[in-house]
Amino acid sequence: GTKATVMAILPLLMMLSSSSYVSDEEMPETNIVCYMHDLLTSKNVTVVPMTVAANSMGFGTIVAIDDAVTKCPNRRSAVVDIYIASALDSSDFHLGFYDLTEGKHKGSILEIQGADRYL
Template structure:
């Protein structure tokens, strides 16, 4: 009686497919490791409430002036994101969204905005920033909760540092030192 070689061929094919899948996920056929990548970047948020304003109050507590320093004030922002602290530095994107003064004593903002990149390297990609900004502290940390494009499925954090603050005008430049893991 003749033996069929079909089961052996099928087992060999399955083994080859599993091997191909493992090679692709663990190191790829070209040697590149797939999986989460880590990206570090530094940029500066140019937040201006006077002159060519990029942040404006849209709501505030009754009986008080709407000011970023007052509890309950909601600011809408479309701030330039630059590669240096100077307002004339090369723009790499825009920070678009809102922040709210969420502390009764006025010392804490809650940030909710997208960094929409326009530079050549990350053009069209975004990072979603969310968290408490205790802006009177030298350093504070907020979350990177999502991203799109090159930062799809991003998770991470940003350490914020105020490099310029003019209290009479409420103009500020904030340094973002960002670490994200993404695919």
């Protein structure tokens, strides 16, 4: 009844009341510019299908990705990161993790959610 509803909502209300507000002026801003290199047809490919699904939708296909992320558009420039992705099928990667390996943010991990439709 009513008591159960109040008990269910109470933790949410406590979290909301104890949260603090930070204005846009107080939030630090970090701008990171980098370039990801998908190599699909070279001698050193970075995107490789590991399994192929038995269905027409591609659901269950597993693809391994080991893309270099560099400071400059030239793929031979300094590697600052490695890109790793996962997906439910091979046509739309929906999650990327970047493990920063060089520079001011070395050792940090950045998660980017989006799409990398390579096929």
